[in-house]
Amino acid sequence: MGFKAVLDDLSTFRDSIATISEIIEETQIKIKKSGLELIASDRAVVAVVDFKFSSKNFREYNYESDLAIGINLTNLLQILKRARSSDITEFLVSDNKFVITLKGESIRRFSIPLLEIREEIPQGIEKLVFPVKLELPSSALEDGIEDADLVSDALTFEVTKDALALKAEGDSSSSELIIGKDKAKFSGEKNAKATYSLDYLKKMIKGRKISENVIIEFDTNYPMKMTFERGNEIVLSFILAPRIEEE
Numbered sequence: 001m002g003f004k005a006v007l008d009d010l011s012t013f014r015d016s017i018a019t020i021s022e023i024i025e026e027t028q029i030k031i032k033k034s035g036l037e038l039i040a041s042d043r044a045v046v047a048v049v050d051f052k053f054s055s056k057n058f059r060e061y062n063y064e065s066d067l068a069i070g071i072n073l074t075n076l077l078q079i080l081k082r083a084r085s086s087d088i089t090e091f092l093v094s095d096n097k098f099v100i101t102l103k104g105e106s107i108r109r110f111s112i113p114l115l116e117i118r119e120e121i122p123q124g125i126e127k128l129v130f131p132v133k134l135e136l137p138s139s140a141l142e143d144g145i146e147d148a149d150l151v152s153d154a155l156t157f158e159v160t161k162d163a164l165a166l167k168a169e170g171d172s173s174s175s176e177l178i179i180g181k182d183k184a185k186f187s188g189e190k191n192a193k194a195t196y197s198l199d200y201l202k203k204m205i206k207g208r209k210i211s212e213n214v215i216i217e218f219d220t221n222y223p224m225k226m227t228f229e230r231g232n233e234i235v236l237s238f239i240l241a242p243r244i245e246e247e
Contacts, residue, residue: 002064003031003093005055010089013053014080015209016236020049021073022203023238028117031067031093041122046241047200048125054233059088070115071098079110125239130217130225132159132192136184138208138228141166141216144177145201151175154243155201157218158193159186164216168198192220194242204238218242 007013020027020038027040027049035054041047055061079100083089087104097111148155148168152175158165164184166177207228208214218224221244227237 002062003067003091004060004062005058005091006060007057007089007091008059010080010083010087011085012210012230012234013057014077014083016051016053016207016234017073017077017080019203019206019209019236020051021077022206023047023200024049025074026070026072026115026117028068028119029071031063031069033063033066035061039119039121041120045122046197047204048122048239050235050237050239052235056233067093068119069093069098070117072112072115075112076100079112082108082110128223128225128239130222131188131190131219133187133215133217134159134164134184135213135215136164136179138205138212138214140177140179140183141214142205142208144175145198145205147175147177149198149202153198154195155198156193156195157216157224158191160191161189190219192218192222194218194221194224195244196224196240197243200238200240204240207236207238210234210236 023042024040027038030037035052037052039050083102084104087102090101092099096114098114099109099111102108144166145155148166151170151173152168156167158167162181164179168175204226210228211230215227216224221242223242224240225237229235
């Protein structure tokens with residue numbers, strides 16, 4: 001094995017891992033020439049996470065060949081949270097361990113074991129086609145999710161030619177947030193309506209720390225793709241299965 005990388009600013013990587021670990025506990029991280037990648041589903045196979053962190057984000061990125069390492073994200077996050085904002089972070093794969101070194105006023109070194117994890121991606125993910133696409137402020141989506149959480153456990157996304165509506169219905173209460181085309185970028189002329197679990201949406205929206213805007217793609221009673229990206233250097237996407245409403 002041969003991999004060593006140095007990161008001056010850990011914050012965005014740590015925020016990404018924190019968001020992913022809300023859904024995925026253990027995963028396989030692929031180390032490639034282009035950077036770090038992971039794609040995995042949660043145990044219930046309701047959500048899929050797709051993350052790419054470019055090698056351009058690192059001050060140093062010493063790569064010999066493609067590697068796939070199994071990591072417990074909860075353990076990794078606990079270590080990353082120990083870093084101070086001024087620390088320089090070094091990652092190393094050595095002796096079947098993932099070694100994290102924090103260099104600041106002192107040098108602190110942690111190691112976690114590499115796990116045997118098989119990559120399991122739900123069938124059909126690569127065949128999904130999303131006819132409705134819109135880009136909106138992450139803060140607006142967060143408002144819609146938090147509003148809905150007051151009255152329900154699910155949130156309905158409804159797109160018409162004029163606006164996106166985020167609606168939730170409880171036993172006696174409801175919430176609604178409208179985002180017009182003047183506040184969002186709409187692609188496609190198709191109307192669509194689908195409902196998704198708020199439990200997952202509340203975890204996914206934590207990706208807002210990566211980007212001020214979020215890209216939403218979906219269709220009627222169809223999976224949703226939610227993407228936060230910072231150029232091509234950091235891309236965090238989620239695919240979430242719909243909650244099919246009974247007639």
